[in-house]
Amino acid sequence: MIKNAVGRMVPTQINGQEAVPFMGVGKYKPNKRKFNSQIETSADYPLDGNKQVKSLKVAMIKSGLKDGMRISTHHHFRNGDLIANKVFDIAHELGVKDLIWFPSASFPCHEHLIQYLEDGTIARIEGSMNGPLGRYCSEGKMKGVAVLRSHGGRYQSVQDGEVEIDIAIIGASSADSFGNANGLNGKSASGLLGFALADSQYANKVIVVTDNMVEFPCVPWQIQGNYVDFTVLLDEIGIPEKIISGTTQITKSPDRLFIAELTAKFCDQAGIIKNGFSFQAGAGGTSLAIGDYFGKIMSEKGIKARFARGGSNKYLVKMLEEGLIDYILDGQTFDLDGVRSMRENSNHVWTSPFTSYNYHGKGNFAGMVDVVILGATEVDLNFNANVVTHSDGYLLHGIGGWQNCLFSKTVILPIPLFRNRIPIIRDEVTTICGPGELIDVIVTERGIAINPLRIDLIEKMKHSDLPIKTLRELKQEAEAICGKMDAPVLSDEIVAAIKWVDGTIIDVVRKVVS
C-alpha cells in the first residue's frame, strides 16, 4: 500500500497486476506504447462479407471462449439490456469458469448475474456497477477486486493495453452481416454505440449481435464491420421501454428547482453564458432544469451556444431545433427525441469516449467545454468529491463521464446540502473520485461555494446578490440542522479500485462491515 497524491492509501497491485498510484492531475506520463492487436488477414474471413453465424453460442464458441477470459459488453440498452445476461447464461451452460466481465456499465437488470459470481462462472467485474451488483461487491462477496473507470478511462485502459479484451459482444439496434452497426435504427434504437468503440478496435474477437439485420451496407457504421469477427441475429436484444426510460423529466421538487435556478444565475452573472459558449449538463431532473434555465436566459438575451455536450434529451433537442445551439456533441441519448434528432439532424453529432474523454490521446473535447454541471454524493472541504459510494460506504453508482468532465473550464456541482438528513459536505469523503483542484463551484439550496483556486470567479461574483459562502460555512449550516455524521465503519478489505482518467489509482472502496 502506498499513499497517493490525494492522501489515500492504495495498493500497488490489483488482481495481480501492477497498479500506479494517482500522482496528481497531469503528472503521470506513461512511457509505453499502445496495445497492438494481432494482424488479421481477410483471407481468414468470408470473401462475400457474410460473417453471420446461427447463434450467439456458436459465435462465442468460434471466438474461442475459455476459462479466465475477459468478456466485454456495453450499456447502450441501459436497464433494458438483454445481452449480458444471455452471454453469461451461455458461458455457464458451456461450463466456462473464472471469466472477467468488463462492461461499460452494469445496471439493476444484471442482478441475474449474481448467481454466476456465486458459482464461479464470473470471477470479477471490471466496470461501473449501478445498484445490486455494487451492493454485492461492497459486501465483499466478489472473488476479485472490482475496477471502476470513467468512460474515458475505459477507452484509455483498452487502448493502452492495461486491459486486454478477449471477446467483445456488441449489441446494436441495426447491423449488416459484415458487422457494420449502429444504434440509430430498429426497434431497440438507443442512439449510438460509442461505449463499444474501444472494444471493436482492440478486442481479440468481436461479435455484433442485433435484432435488426439489414442488407449491407448498414449506414452509418458507428461500429465498423472491418473490426468484427461474427454477427448474430437474435429475436430481441433489449426491452425498448427500458432502453429509453421515457421518464427524463425536469424536477418538480421546489428545492431542486431552486438549486437549478441558482446555478443558472451563477453562470449568467459569472459571464459564462455568452455568445458561442458551450455547456454540458446531465439527464437528472436538476440538470434538466438547469438546461431549461440556460435556454430561457439565452432566449431573453439573444445568446447562441456553439455546442452542447449530451447526454441528449428532448429539452436539448428543442434548443438545437430552435437554433439556440449550433451543435449537440452527443455521447448518449436519453430519450426518443434524442434518438430521432441524432438520426435526422446532421448537427446532432455522435461522439465517442475517444473523441470526448480519452486522456491518453492528443487532447480531447472535455477541456473545450465552458461549463459542466455534475452530481456528487459527497464533497469535502477541499472540494474533493465522491460519485460512487454513499456515506454508508456502499458502492452503488458508476463513474460514467464524471471524471472526464472535470477538465471543463468550469465545473459546477449543484447538490442538496443534505440527503435523508445526511450532510453531503464531509470532513473526508468516503471515496475520492475527483480531486478538488478540478471542481470549481458547489451550489446548494443554502448557498454557493467557490473553490478558492478560482480567484477569477470569486472576483466576478464579488458584488453578486447570490448567497456566496464558503464550503465550511455550508458544512456548519448542514451540521447545525442534521448533526455531524460519523464516517462509516469499514473493513480493511479492498473490494474495488477507482481509477483516475490516466489509469492510476485515485482511491479504493472497502468492504462494508454489516
Add this chain to the structure above:
Amino acid sequence: MIKNAVGRMVPTQINGQEAVPFMGVGKYKPNKRKFNSQIETSADYPLDGNKQVKSLKVAMIKSGLKDGMRISTHHHFRNGDLIANKVFDIAHELGVKDLIWFPSASFPCHEHLIQYLEDGTIARIEGSMNGPLGRYCSEGKMKGVAVLRSHGGRYQSVQDGEVEIDIAIIGASSADSFGNANGLNGKSASGLLGFALADSQYANKVIVVTDNMVEFPCVPWQIQGNYVDFTVLLDEIGIPEKIISGTTQITKSPDRLFIAELTAKFCDQAGIIKNGFSFQAGAGGTSLAIGDYFGKIMSEKGIKARFARGGSNKYLVKMLEEGLIDYILDGQTFDLDGVRSMRENSNHVWTSPFTSYNYHGKGNFAGMVDVVILGATEVDLNFNANVVTHSDGYLLHGIGGWQNCLFSKTVILPIPLFRNRIPIIRDEVTTICGPGELIDVIVTERGIAINPLRIDLIEKMKHSDLPIKTLRELKQEAEAICGKMDAPVLSDEIVAAIKWVDGTIIDVVRKVVS
C-alpha cells in the same frame, strides 16, 4: 533474389528492410502484431484544444523534423496540390536531408520535387508516381528504391508497422484548431480525406493544414482531432480548378464507346445486372460510358443497385438521385457534383482504404462488389495484368485501388486491343500488378475473353451473340495488325518494388536503358 508465386524474381531486402516475396493470393499469413504508437497524454496538449501554430514551418520544427525521417502527404488535391511542394521547400530551407516521402500518390504538379531528389533533401519516394517522377525513377536517378502500394496496401503497411511515419501532413479544405477536419467544405473541397486515415491514426506526429479554419467543432470529422498534434492556417492549399478537373466526361471515341457497350452487354447477359447488385467503375471516359450504359439497362428493366462504389462523379450522383442506386460508397470524388452529393446526401457515404480495401482487417468491402471495371496497360495470356508501367518499361502510373478491387466477384478489364500500334496482350507483361486468377474478363473492341477459371461465366455466355474469344485469339488478331512487339530492354537495376495487398512483393520495376 528469389522467384515469387507469379514467377518473378524479387529481392528479399528492399532499402535495407526485409521483404517477403508474393506467395499467392491469400497465402501469406502474418504472425505479427500491429504497429503500436507511443501512448500520448492530454497533459501534453493545450487544455483549450487550440493546437494552431503560426506556420507550417513552425509545425514541422515542433514535430521534430530531422534527417532521414519519413514524411507523408496525400493526393486529395490531385494535380492541384500545393502542400507537398511546400513541405519539402521548408525541409530544404531547414537543410534537412535524406527524407523519405510517403505520399498516397504523386502527380505531375510534384515535378518541382525533382530538385530535392537531386540535392539529397529527399532520398526516395514510397508511393504511386503519376508522370514525371515515375519517369525520373525509371531512369534510375532516385537514390533509393521506390515502393508502390495500392490504397489498401498503403493502409496495411502503416497499420502493420511495415512503414513508420514520422510526420504526416494532412491538407484539409476545412478544419478546426483542434484538428478535426474534412474535405467537404471550403474553397478547396475535394470530398473526403480517407487516404490520410492511416497516417492520422499511426503517424508519430500529425499536422493538419487548411485554408479554411472554422470554429470548433468542424463536422463531420473525417480526420479526428484527437490524433492531431498541430494545426496550421495557410492562404491556399490547392488550386481548386485542378483539384476537381471538371473534365470528367464520357468518352466520345467510337472505339471506346463500343468497348463500353460490349462490357455493359456482357454484364447484362451474364446476369450480373440484377436487382440489388453492386458495381464499381472508375472515372475514365470508358468507365463512365459503362456506368451510363448500366444506368440505361437498369432504367429499362426497372433494376435498382444496392450500392455503387465510387470514385464518384456527376453520372453516378445522377443515378443515386434518380433512385437507381441505394448508396454510393465513395473513396474519392472526381467532380463537384460528387462533392456536393457527399456533403448533402446521407446515402452518399464516405469510406476509407480501411473499410474498403485493407487486406489485413477482418475482411473489407472489396469482395462484396458484384462487378468492378478496371483499366490496365498490359495483360498476358494468363490474365496477369499490369497497371503501372508502359510496354517501353517506363513507370508512369500509380496502383490506386486497382489491386484491392481485384477481390470483387467479377473483374472486367475493358481495354483497347492496341494503343499507338502497341498490342496490349503480351507474352509477358512488363510488370505484374495483379495475378490472373483474380481477373475474369477482358473486353476489347475485337472481342471478349473470359478467364478459363470462370467456368460459370463461360457457361452463361455459351449462346451469347457477343464476340467471345480466347485471349490467344485476340492476341493473334492484334499482332496480325501491329506486328509483335519485343519486350523492352531493361537494366538489371531495380528502381521500384510493387507490393501486393498483403505487403509481399509481387514484382519489381527495372531501370530503363536509354
